[in-house]
Amino acid sequence: MADRTAVLAVGVVAGFAIGLSFGGGTPAAPEVAAPTAPATPTALVSTGTPERDAGLPPQVVRRVAATGRLRVGVFGDSFGNGVWSAMYRLLPPGEGYDVLQFSKEATGFTRYYRLDLTQRAREQVRAEPIDVAVICFGANDLNPMWKGNDVYPLLGPEWRRIVGERVDAFVKEVRATGAVVYWVGLPVVRDATMDTQLQQLDALFADHMRRLGVPFLDSRATSLDPTGHYNAHLADPKSGKLQLVRESDGLHMNGIGYARLVTPLAARVRVYDARVRRAAGRPAPAPTGTPRS
Numbered sequence: 239m240a241d242r243t244a245v246l247a248v249g250v251v252a253g254f255a256i257g258l259s260f261g262g263g264t265p266a267a268p269e270v271a272a273p274t275a276p277a278t279p280t281a282l283v284s285t286g287t288p289e290r291d292a293g294l295p296p297q298v299v300r301r302v303a304a305t306g307r308l309r310v311g312v313f314g315d316s317f318g319n320g321v322w323s324a325m326y327r328l329l330p331p332g333e334g335y336d337v338l339q340f341s342k343e344a345t346g347f348t349r350y351y352r353l354d355l356t357q358r359a360r361e362q363v364r365a366e367p368i369d370v371a372v373i374c375f376g377a378n379d380l381n382p383m384w385k386g387n388d389v390y391p392l393l394g395p396e397w398r399r400i401v402g403e404r405v406d407a408f409v410k411e412v413r414a415t416g417a418v419v420y421w422v423g424l425p426v427v428r429d430a431t432m433d434t435q436l437q438q439l440d441a442l443f444a445d446h447m448r449r450l451g452v453p454f455l456d457s458r459a460t461s462l463d464p465t466g467h468y469n470a471h472l473a474d475p476k477s478g479k480l481q482l483v484r485e486s487d488g489l490h491m492n493g494i495g496y497a498r499l500v501t502p503l504a505a506r507v508r509v510y511d512a513r514v515r516r517a518a519g520r521p522a523p524a525p526t527g528t529p530r531s
Contacts, residue, residue: 303518311368324496326505346378367415425461428488461509
C-alpha cells in the first residue's frame with residue numbers, strides 16, 4: 239500500500255497557507271449569526287496525560303517495532319484539515335512520522351444525515367491502523383437537529399445527549415487500534431454570537447474528553463490577543479513581532495495560525511513517540527535536513 243503521506247506532500251506545500259472553508263449546507267438556520275458584543279472567554283484546561291501516565295498499547299509497540307514509523311491520524315472538518323497540514327510539517331516523514339489526513343470539510347456530529355463520522359472512522363482505522371489520533375470538530379455543528387417531526391434546538395438537552403453519544407462512539411472507534419487520542423479545541427472566532435456558541439460546544443467536548451481520559455487541548459487561549467479578544471494578527475511567541483494568523487473569513491486560521499495552535503501538541507506526540515520507540519527498540523531516524531518552516 240502506498241505511503242499516503244508521500245502522496246499528500248505536494249498538497250501540503252501548495253495549500254498550507256490557503257484558507258479552508260467549511261462547505262456544505264443544512265436545513266438548519268445559518269451557522270453565522272449577526273455580530274454582537276465581544277464574548278467573555280471561557281477557560282478550558284487540557285485534561286489527561288496518557289502519553290506519560292498509561293501503559294503502552296502492545297499493538298502500537300509492535301507496529302513501531304516492525305516499521306520504525308509512528309502513524310498519526312488527524313480527524314476533523316475544515317479546521318481538522320488545517321490541523322493536519324500543520325502537524326504534517328511539525329512531524330515530518332524524515333523523522334519517522336506518517337501524519338495521515340482523515341479529516342473532511344463540511345462534516346460534523348450534527349450532520350450524520352450526510353456522513354456518519356463514526357462509521358467512517360471505523361473504516362479508516364481498519365484500513366490504516368494508527369498510533370495517535372488527533373481530533374478537531376465543531377465548526378459545522380451549530381445547527382438544530384431533527385428526528386421525524388421532533389426538533390432538537392441547538393445546545394438543548396436532547397441535542398447535547400445525541401452529540402455526546404456520537405462523540406463517545408467516535409472516540410471509541412479511533413482508539414480501536416490502540417491509538418492515544420487528543421482533542422484540539424476551536425480558536426476564538428470573529429463573530430461574537432458564533433464564538434459564544436462554540437465556547438459552549440467546546441465545553442461539551444471537553445467534558446466528554448475528561449470522562450474518556452482524553453487530553454483536551456485549549457486552542458482558545460493561544461488564539462486570543464493580549465486584551466482577550468479576536469485579532470487577525472498576534473505576536474510571534476519567539477520574536478514578539480505581529481503576524482497574520484487568520485484567514486479573511488474570521489473563522490479559520492492560516493498556516494502560521496494552525497502551527498501556533500498545535501506546536502505544543504506536536505511536542506507531546508514526540509514525548510509519546512520516544513516512549514514507544516524505547517519499548518520497541520527502534521530509535522527515531524536522524525534528521526536529514528533543516529526543519530520545514
